[in-house]
Amino acid sequence: DTEVTQTPKHLVMGMTNKKSLKCEQHMGHRAMYWYKQKAKKPPELMFVYSYEKLSINESVPSRFSPECPNSSLLNLHLHALQPEDSALYLCASSQDRGQLSYNEQFFGPGTRLTVL
Amino acid sequence: AQSVTQLGSHVSVSEGALVLLRCNYSSSVPPYLFWYVQYPNQGLQLLLKYTTGATLVKGINGFEAEFKKSETSFHLTKPSAHMSDAAEYFCAVSDLAGKLIFGQGTTLQVKP
Numbered sequence: 001d002t003e004v005t006q007t008p009k010h011l012v013m014g015m016t017n018k019k020s021l022k023c024e025q026h027m028g029h030r031a032m033y034w035y036k037q038k039a040k041k042p043p044e045l046m047f048v049y050s051y052e053k054l055s056i057n058e059s060v061p062s063r064f065s066p067e068c069p070n071s072s073l074l075n076l077h078l079h080a081l082q083p084e085d086s087a088l089y090l091c092a093s094s095q096d097r098g099q100l101s102y103n104e105q106f107f108g109p110g111t112r113l114t115v116l
Numbered sequence: 117a118q119s120v121t122q123l124g125s126h127v128s129v130s131e132g133a134l135v136l137l138r139c140n141y142s143s144s145v146p147p148y149l150f151w152y153v154q155y156p157n158q159g160l161q162l163l164l165k166y167t168t169g170a171t172l173v174k175g176i177n178g179f180e181a182e183f184k185k186s187e188t189s190f191h192l193t194k195p196s197a198h199m200s201d202a203a204e205y206f207c208a209v210s211d212l213a214g215k216l217i218f219g220q221g222t223t224l225q226v227k228p
Contacts, residue, residue: 006159031214040204040221040223041220041221042206042220042221043206043218045216048215056213056215090160092160094214103148103214103215103216104150104162104165105162105216107159107160108159109158109159110157110158110159
């Protein structure tokens with residue numbers, strides 16, 4: 001299985017809602033990533049988990065809260081978002097994440113988030 | 117610090133014509149380089165990668181790229197464009213911590 005899955009595919013939420021995005025991979029990868037992508041822009045890294053521990057937080061606002069329950073799952077909890085947070089949220093995984101490592105990342109299809 | 121520059125935010129070719137998407141990188145160490153493609157409303161798919169070894173890298177869907185250290189380039193080519201190649205293409209370099217640094221992307225339009 002060489003696939004990263006993400007649910008839901010689309011999500012519409014109000015600014016007072018709490019919702020979660022889910023990502024799953026069964027490739028035995030030990031690094032998982034959350035990206036945010038605005039239209040016609042490259043993905044922006046948000047968080048990196050390595051061996052189920054948060055290793056990088058790219059100064060993301062606290063209204064985004066990541067969670068890695070196990071090596072195959074990655075969640076992104078959303079609370080009190082703003083309309084400017086509307087974007088495509090991509091999850092990715094890779095075999096390992098280390099200095100000078102070969103870092104082929106496999107991406108999921110994304111969740112299209114709209115904040116009203 | 118590593119960085120990537122993609123020359124041309126929009127490239128238009130006719131079906132059957134050569135595709136050339138340009139990517140230049142900056143890296144203080146031997147780079148790991150990648151090309152990803154993104155079709156509308158989809159995630160990114162790896163086209164090809166350069167880590168070490170052969171400088172001409174072949175990827176999926178008939179694409180290939182040549183790593184030229186002297187020119188710090190990693191341009192993507194395909195001999196004959198298909199309508200299905202229309203998409204957004206991103207060049208990326210892996211930094212020392214293993215993070216991907218993306219270029220701004222190039223939109224490829226294929227005209228019939």
